[in-house]
Amino acid sequence: xxxxxxxxxxxxxxxxxxxxxxxxxxxxxxxxxxxxxxxxxxxxxxxxxxxxxxxxxxxxxxxxxxxxxxxxxxxxxxxxxxxxxxxxxxxxxxxxxxxxxxxxxxxxxxxxxxxxxxxxxxxxxxxxxxxxxxxxxxxxxxxxxxxxxxxxxxxxxxxxxxxxxxxxxxxxxxxxxxxxxxxxxxxxxxxxxxxxxxxxxxxxxxxxxxxxxxxxxxxxxxxxxxxxxxxxxxxxxxxxxxxxxxxxxxxxxxxxxxxxxxxxxxxxxxxxxxxxxxxxxxxxxxxxxxxxxxxxxxxxxxxxxxxxxxxxxxxxxxxxxxxxxxxxxxxxxxxxxxxxxxxxxxxxxxxxxxxxxx
Amino acid sequence: xxxxxxxxxxxxxxxxxxxxxxxxxxxxxxxxxxxxxxxxxxxxxxxxxxxxxxxxxxxxxxxxxxxxxxxxxxxxxxxxxxxxxxxxxxxxxxxxxxxxxxxxxxxxxxxxxxxxxxxxxxxxxxxxxxxxxxxxxxxxxxxxxxx
Numbered sequence: 058x059x060x061x062x063x064x065x066x067x068x069x070x071x072x073x074x075x076x077x078x079x080x081x082x083x084x085x086x087x088x089x090x091x092x093x094x095x096x097x098x099x100x101x102x103x104x105x106x107x108x109x110x111x112x113x114x115x116x117x118x119x120x121x122x123x124x125x126x127x128x129x130x131x132x133x134x135x136x137x138x139x140x141x142x143x144x145x146x147x148x149x150x151x152x153x154x155x156x157x158x159x160x161x162x163x164x165x166x167x168x169x170x171x172x173x174x175x176x177x178x179x180x181x182x183x184x185x186x187x188x189x190x191x192x193x194x195x196x197x198x199x200x201x202x203x204x205x206x207x208x209x210x211x212x213x214x215x216x217x218x219x220x221x222x223x224x225x226x227x228x229x230x231x232x233x234x235x236x237x238x239x240x241x242x243x244x245x246x247x248x249x250x251x252x253x254x255x256x257x258x259x260x261x262x263x264x265x266x267x268x269x270x271x272x273x274x275x276x277x278x279x280x281x282x283x284x285x286x287x288x289x290x291x292x293x294x295x296x297x298x299x300x301x302x303x304x305x306x307x308x309x310x311x312x313x314x315x316x317x318x319x320x321x322x323x324x325x326x327x328x329x330x331x332x333x334x335x336x337x338x339x340x341x342x343x344x345x346x347x348x349x350x351x352x353x354x355x356x357x358x359x360x361x362x363x364x365x366x367x368x369x370x371x372x373x374x375x376x377x378x379x380x381x382x383x384x385x386x387x388x389x390x391x392x393x394x395x396x397x398x399x400x401x402x403x404x405x406x407x408x409x410x411x412x413x414x415x
Numbered sequence: 416x417x418x419x420x421x422x423x424x425x426x427x428x429x430x431x432x433x434x435x436x437x438x439x440x441x442x443x444x445x446x447x448x449x450x451x452x453x454x455x456x457x458x459x460x461x462x463x464x465x466x467x468x469x470x471x472x473x474x475x476x477x478x479x480x481x482x483x484x485x486x487x488x489x490x491x492x493x494x495x496x497x498x499x500x501x502x503x504x505x506x507x508x509x510x511x512x513x514x515x516x517x518x519x520x521x522x523x524x525x526x527x528x529x530x531x532x533x534x535x536x537x538x539x540x541x542x543x544x545x546x547x548x549x550x551x552x553x554x555x556x557x558x559x560x561x562x
Contacts, residue, residue: 300430
């Protein structure tokens with residue numbers, strides 16, 4: 058028998074009204090604007106864009122405000138909004154080699170064309186709370202120095218020229234799209250990269266850390282980490298040419314990993330790759346490590362049974378919206394399901410204690 | 416700057432202009448012929464692609480918001496506007512500028528709209544590059560140990 062349960066409308070309406078009031082907080086404190094979030098909570102905005110898989114800083118700021126700072130809730134809002142947009146098409150692949158770099162560092166080469174550019178980084182800060190920020194204060198302008206007009210080539214191209222690292226070549230395969238077709242295994246690297254770039258930062262970080270601690274160990278050096286802007290170009294059918302349709306900030310990480318080689322093939326370093334919307338370097342480095350771990354099969358390595366090598370485990374659990382949706386649904390009413398469990402347990406207990414016949 | 420005079424370049428400048436900037440520059444052009452919408456401003460998304468390892472196979476990185484608009488001037492010239500973000504006003508203003516740049520108004524519109532947009536974009540980029548340059552590490556080696 059199924060009994061429909063109705064009710065709770067008034068309670069739900071009032072809960073939402075209270076939610077709005079709690080979101081606003083103390084009325085004596087000025088309300089936060091979305092422009093303030095966009096400009097001053099940039100890294101939160103970047104994470105919401107990356108995992109929401111939609112590059113729009115204004116929308117991400119609005120989502121963060123609406124979600125009271127709960128970033129996964131904000132990502133949920135962005136994913137939901139994304140589905141309402143008609144898709145005009147796909148861009149040409151962005152050229153990260155031509156990035157206007159705010160930051161560009163290499164842990165493998167000290168002296169390299171373009172140099173080590175630190176950019177606006179938390180690295181080398183003392184991680185001490187700055188109580189000056191609790192008071193309003195003007196920030197002095199950042200120093201500027203003459204710009205070296207020389208190009209800033211990918212670090213990997215130096216190793217490439219000597220044949221010391223596996224080349225990344227394009228065979229023209231069109232990119233599969235997770236948002237259009239369900240994830241199926243075995244997943245090509247292009248599909249894995251899409252899943253990882255929109256995957257949960259915490260999950261991908263944990264997976265990456267596990268490889269460093271010895272699960273599918275493949276000792277990674279950060280060959281290069283670069284953050285900056287690239288133009289996005291798209292073919293416009295009505296114009297018959299490709300034009301720039303915007304400019305986005307990206308973080309790219311390329312790792313140099315343990316080499317492979319055999320009697321027939323000379324030893325060569327292998328690579329992992331991370332590319333993420335916004336200034337998101339923890340995520341991009343993590344992505345590169347997990348990408349490398351997932352490549353074990355194509356690189357002829359052993360399956361060590363490590364979680365980070367298990368494409369099914371990683372790809373089916375890295376999406377925080379799928380995860381939170383399934384996780385949080387268990388708090389919603391399951392009265393009927395539970396009723397049947399309850400009946401069953403009561404019956405089993407009656408049978409066990411010989412009081413079955415009543 | 417002659418760079419911003421070819422269509423691909425000016426469309427790119429218009430796409431990347433800060434919100435509201437095109438309309439505000441366009442208002443300084445003076446009277447412009449009224450345009451009829453062929454495709455009303457419409458917000459949508461474009462899937463941005465990257466390449467594995469920077470040079471390998473393409474993969475889907477995520478979408479970005481884009482707004483587009485197409486219109487026609489009384490003389491028959493068609494203009495297309497594509498702008499990053501969701502501003503319908505900006506997309507329409509971009510399409511008007513694109514159309515005007517193909518007419519006799521081109522010089523005036525170039526001087527008032529696209530040339531300033533190019534200068535502003537260059538200044539923004541130069542300022543960030545100069546700040547980045549100031550954070551470039553100059554290594555020096557210390558002589559250590561006994562000699």
